[in-house]
Amino acid sequence: MPHIYIDGRKIETQNGKTIIEAAIENGITIPHFCWHPELSVSGNCRMCLVEVGLPKRLPDGNFEKDSDGNLSISYIPKLQIACATVISDGMHVKLDSAKTIKAQEAVMEFLLINHPLDCPICDEAGQCKLQEYAFNHSRGESRFVETKNKKPKRTPWGPNVMFDAERCISCSRCIRFAKEIAKQDVLSFVQRCDKVTIRVSNGKRFDNPYSMNVIDICPVGALTSSDFRFKSRVWDMSFNDSICAACSRGCNTKIGVRNNEILRIEPKTNMHVNKYWMCDYGRLSMLPKLNTGRVLNPRIKQNGQTEDATWDEAIAYAAQILKKYKPSEIMFIGSGKSSNENNYTLAKFAKSALKSGNIDYYKRIDESFKDDLLRTNDLNANALGCTELGVAPANSAFAIENLATNIKSKSIKAIYIIDEDFDLNKELVDEILKAESIIIHSANHNIITENADVVFASSTFAESEGTFINVAKRVQYFAPALVTKENLHRMGMKLSRLDKFGAHNDRWTQKELRNSRPAWRVISQLAAQMSYNFGFIKAEDVFKEIANLFVSFKSMNYKLLEKHQGITLGKGDSPDPVIRNYESYYMKPN
Amino acid sequence: MNIEHNIERERMTFWERIYLPEIARGLGLTFRRMLRPKMTRQYPEERWEPLGSYRGRPVLVEEDSVERCVACGLCARVCPALAIEVQASETELDKERFPIKFEINMLRCIYCGFCEEVCPEEAIVMSKDYELVFTSPEAGIMDKAKLLVPIAQLQDRLEFVRRYR
Numbered sequence A: 001m002p003h004i005y006i007d008g009r010k011i012e013t014q015n016g017k018t019i020i021e022a023a024i025e026n027g028i029t030i031p032h033f034c035w036h037p038e039l040s041v042s043g044n045c046r047m048c049l050v051e052v053g054l055p056k057r058l059p060d061g062n063f064e065k066d067s068d069g070n071l072s073i074s075y076i077p078k079l080q081i082a083c084a085t086v087i088s089d090g091m092h093v094k095l096d097s098a099k100t101i102k103a104q105e106a107v108m109e110f111l112l113i114n115h116p117l118d119c120p121i122c123d124e125a126g127q128c129k130l131q132e133y134a135f136n137h138s139r140g141e142s143r144f145v146e147t148k149n150k151k152p153k154r155t156p157w158g159p160n161v162m163f164d165a166e167r168c169i170s171c172s173r174c175i176r177f178a179k180e181i182a183k184q185d186v187l188s189f190v191q192r193c194d195k196v197t198i199r200v201s202n203g204k205r206f207d208n209p210y211s212m213n214v215i216d217i218c219p220v221g222a223l224t225s226s227d228f229r230f231k232s233r234v235w236d237m238s239f240n241d242s243i244c245a246a247c248s249r250g251c252n253t254k255i256g257v258r259n260n261e262i263l264r265i266e267p268k269t270n271m272h273v274n275k276y277w278m279c280d281y282g283r284l285s286m287l288p289k290l291n292t293g294r295v296l297n298p299r300i301k302q303n304g305q306t307e308d309a310t311w312d313e314a315i316a317y318a319a320q321i322l323k324k325y326k327p328s329e330i331m332f333i334g335s336g337k338s339s340n341e342n343n344y345t346l347a348k349f350a351k352s353a354l355k356s357g358n359i360d361y362y363k364r365i366d367e368s369f370k371d372d373l374l375r376t377n378d379l380n381a382n383a384l385g386c387t388e389l390g391v392a393p394a395n396s397a398f399a400i401e402n403l404a405t406n407i408k409s410k411s412i413k414a415i416y417i418i419d420e421d422f423d424l425n426k427e428l429v430d431e432i433l434k435a436e437s438i439i440i441h442s443a444n445h446n447i448i449t450e451n452a453d454v455v456f457a458s459s460t461f462a463e464s465e466g467t468f469i470n471v472a473k474r475v476q477y478f479a480p481a482l483v484t485k486e487n488l489h490r491m492g493m494k495l496s497r498l499d500k501f502g503a504h505n506d507r508w509t510q511k512e513l514r515n516s517r518p519a520w521r522v523i524s525q526l527a528a529q530m531s532y533n534f535g536f537i538k539a540e541d542v543f544k545e546i547a548n549l550f551v552s553f554k555s556m557n558y559k560l561l562e563k564h565q566g567i568t569l570g571k572g573d574s575p576d577p578v579i580r581n582y583e584s585y586y587m588k589p590n
Numbered sequence B: 001m002n003i004e005h006n007i008e009r010e011r012m013t014f015w016e017r018i019y020l021p022e023i024a025r026g027l028g029l030t031f032r033r034m035l036r037p038k039m040t041r042q043y044p045e046e047r048w049e050p051l052g053s054y055r056g057r058p059v060l061v062e063e064d065s066v067e068r069c070v071a072c073g074l075c076a077r078v079c080p081a082l083a084i085e086v087q088a089s090e091t092e093l094d095k096e097r098f099p100i101k102f103e104i105n106m107l108r109c110i111y112c113g114f115c116e117e118v119c120p121e122e123a124i125v126m127s128k129d130y131e132l133v134f135t136s137p138e139a140g141i142m143d144k145a146k147l148l149v150p151i152a153q154l155q156d157r158l159e160f161v162r163r164y165r
Helices: A019-025 A098-113 A129-136 A173-181 A213-217 A280-284 A286-291 A311-324 A340-353 A383-388 A400-408 A426-432 A447-451 A497-501 A519-529 A539-549 A558-563 B020-035 B074-078 B114-118 B151-163
Strands: A003-006 A009-012 A049-055 A073-075 A092-094 A161-163 A187-190 A197-200 A223-225 A238-243 A252-258 A261-267 A299-302 A305-308 A330-334 A359-361 A414-418 A437-442 A454-457 A466-469 A474-478 B058-063 B084-090 B097-105 B124-126 B148-150
Touching (some): A003 A019, A098 A129, A173 A187, A213 A261, A252 A497, A280 A286, A299 A311, A311 A454, A340 A414, A340 A466, A340 A519, A359 A400, A383 A466, A437 A447, A466 A539, A474 A558, B074 B114, B114 B124, B148 B151
Parallel strands (some): A330 A414, B058 B148
Antiparallel strands (some): A161 A223, A187 A197, A299 A454, A466 A474, B084 B097
C-alpha cells in the first residue's frame, strides 16, 4: 500500500486517491470550498493549496539524505491543490508551513473582497464554511478600500431555492450538483472576473425534486431555502437525529427545532442510505402535519360529542368498547407510517392478547413518486416493518382491501386504528365511519378523529423513539426531537439554549406541550386494563422483545443501531463497519 | 486574629476612652459638613441627566421611521440573563430582514450592555432612561413599540459607543 506523509504523519492510502481524500479518510481536514466527495473535482476555489514534494533521488537510484540522515524532500515551488493532486508513494504534504498558510490567507482575502458583510442577515451564519475559515485561516482584517461589487440579491431559482449573487464565491458546487446528481443541467456561470455569477438557463426553473440539496452544499449563504428563510438562527435550534417518514427510503435526517416547533428537516449523512442528499418532498411535506392541527389530548365521544379526557378515562373507555365485541368482529389497522414498536405492540395485542387475526395496514404504492436517486414507489416509511412484524391478516378475507365490504356485511363492527389517516381517501373513510365503534391513535385532527369513539393523542416519529425498516431492509433508529408531556424529562435529548435554560414563566417556554403518547405505550396500558400484562416501560423494552423473538432482528439494540447508522435485517451480528462521514462544516450548534 | 485581645477597650487610645473629646470631634465634623454645598437632589422635581456613558434601559434605534435592527439575534445570544427575544421576518426593504418581534424582559435585564457591544448594526443602545416602574410582570416585557426610540434622542450614546468601540 502506498503511503504519504501529511505534516510528517504517515498515512496509508490507496493509489488513485487525491491528497484531500486520503487526508479526510484519516481525519485530517484540508480547508476547501469547492471540493465535495460526491461531486466531480473542479479545483476552482484554490483554498486547498498545499506544499507538495517528493524525496530527492540520486543518480544511483538511492534517496538523497541530509547531514542528519533524514530524507531531503524537493518541494514543488508552486503550491498544488490537494483536491486534484493524486497521491504518489512517499509524497510529503505540508499543511502548516508558512507558505501554505500564506496561500490560504491570500485566498481568503481574495474571496472576502466582494463578499458582503451581511452575516447578521444571512441564514447560513453559524454553519457557514466561509465564516469558519475567515475565523481559522484568515488574517482577520481587510486591505480592500474600494467599494464592493453590487449584484442582485433575492433571485428565486425555483420554488424552493433563493439565490443571493453577492454572497456567492463561485465554487460551482451547485452547478455540479445540478448536472451530476439531480440531472437537471440548468445552472451555469455567466460573465467573467468579479462580475461572474450563476444563472438558471433562460426560460427554465431550478425545480427538480432534489433542488434543496444545493442549499446544504453551498459553502456560503448564497443559496437559501425559500421556506425556512429568516425563520430562526441556527444556534437557536436544536438538531436531533431522525429518519424521514415520507417514503420507504428512510433518509437520515436532522430535525431543527425551536420553541418545540419543527422549523426545518435537513439530511444527515448516511453513506449506506441517502449519502448527503434528501428530496424536497421529504423536507417540506411533513412540516405542516407535524406542527399544526395536532390532537393535544386524548378524546372520547360521549352523547355524540367528542371531548378531551384524561388518559385513564380514555383507556378505560376503550377497554370497555373492545370488551363489547367478539375479537373476530374487531379490525386492527397498523400503519406503514408508524414505528416497528407501535406495529409490533398492536400485532401482539391483536394476536396474542385478543386472539384476533384481523390485522392489516394501509398500503401506499405510487409508481409516479419513484425515481433513480432516492425516492421509492412505497410512500409508507415502514411497510417492511409491518410485514416483518406480523401486521398481516390471518385470513385474507379480512385484508384491508375488503374492509369496506366487511363493514357493510357487519362482519367487522369495531375498528382499532394506529397512526393512520388513509390519506383521507374519501371512499374508504366513508365506509370506516359506518363502523359501530372506532378507536384511533392519531396525531392530527381529521374527519375520522371527529367521529371516533376514542381518540388517543399519538406521538409522531418526531416525538418518540423507535425504528423504521427502509426499502433496503435497513433497520434505522430515530430519537425524539420534540418535547411532549410524556418525554419531558428524557435524558440525552438535544435542546436548544432557550429550551434548556427557560424558566417556567418565560414566554418561550409557554409552548404547545402536547399530551401525546406513542401507540405502543397506550396499547400496553390498554392491554393491562384488559388483564394482559406486556411489561413495556420504554420503547427499548419493545425493541428488545422484537430482537428476541424475530431471527432477522437478532442481537440488534438501539445503541448498536445508532452507532452503525442502521443495520440490515439479519445482520445484527455483522453490521456494516462504522465509517467516518464527511461533514461540510464542523462548527455546529449543540 | 485573636478576638479576645482585640476588644474595643484595648484598641482605643486614652483620649478616645474618656469619651467627651470624641463627642466634640464628631459634632465638629457634622457642623463642618453643614457649611459645605448641599448634594441632595429633590428627585422628582429635579431630575438628573446622565452622560452618554450611562447604561440605562436598552432601546432600539429608529432611523427613517424604521428600526435599524436586522434581527440577527446576536443580542439574544449574548444576553447573559436571556432577557431578549427576537423573531426575524422578511421585509421588502434593502436590509431584507427585520424583527417582527423584539422583546426585552426588563425584569431579567441586568443592564450589562453586552447587547449593545455585540450589535453589528448599532441598532440597540443603552439609553439614559433609568425610571423603570412596572405594576405587573407583564408590563416589564417591552415590545418593539416601547423599545423604538428616534435616533436624534440617542446621539450621545451612539457617539460614546463609536468612540470606545
